[in-house]
Amino acid sequence: MVVQAILIGLIAAWGSLDYAFGTLYTFRPIVLGPLVGLVLGDVKTGVEIGASLELLFMGAISVGAYIPPDVNIGGVLATAFAISMGKGVDAAVALAMPIAVISLGIGNLVSAITPVCLKIADDGAAAGNDKKIMFTQWLMGAFATIYKFLLVFGAFYVGADKVQALLDFIPQFVLDGMGVAAGILPAMGFAMLMRMIINKKLIPFFFLGFVLASYANIPVLGVAIIAVIIAVEKFGFLEDRPVMAGNAEEVSDDDDF
DSSP, X not given: OHHHHHHHHHHHHHHHHGGGGTOOSTTSHHHHHHHHXXXXXXXXXXXXXXXXXXXXXTTOOOOTTOOOOOHHHHHHXXXXXXXXXXXXXXXXXXXXXXXXXXXXXXXXXXXXHGGGGHHHHHHHHHHTOHHHHHHHHHHHHHHHHHHHHHHHHHHHHHHHHHHHHHHHHSOHHHHHHHHHHHHHHHHXXXXXXXXXXXXXXXXXXXXXXXXXXXTSOOOHHHHHHHHHHHHHHHTTTTSSSOOOSSOHHHHHHOOBO
């Protein structure tokens, strides 16, 4: 149990370090879920839960001043609790968002403390010492990584039995409702994402993907490959000098929905 808690904590820690390596998006549930399943000996369930939580959190990205729930901690702990208790996607969906919101609150407290380290960077900038600036970046990143490791390690090590008791206390009709919500929430995640990116130029491709998947029975991977081919052709990536499809004036005149 201790070894599993440590390994799951390290998975969450890697999710935090992902930002330091250029935001590779390996902190997403679709990547970390299978890793949690591997640690707990149930990769299949880890993949299923990770994919479902990825759809749930698809629209949970930072835009402007908006700080989304902690996808990393919510996905890792929800997957770990669901697998360790012998539950499936329904339980993970029920746990993921509350855990992510609580983790966000804890993260805000940590973020209120770590800016004291910025004085090191200010002094380095004033003295022309870039090493102090880099040190500050890694120091603040280390704080976030360590706190996430400790949070996940502690929560999984002491919380599995309590979470199991909570799930046993919840009436079956509530869990059934969570199962229905598990099918609805991915659509909500797509809708949140579409509100940020959809515009008049993208609408035809959206319906093209729908037609290919629904009426031509092309799997999602096939639709994705077709989308990549269209993007390569539309933006001229195979030409000597790639050009954008449309100039700045055309883009500015295109009203978003």
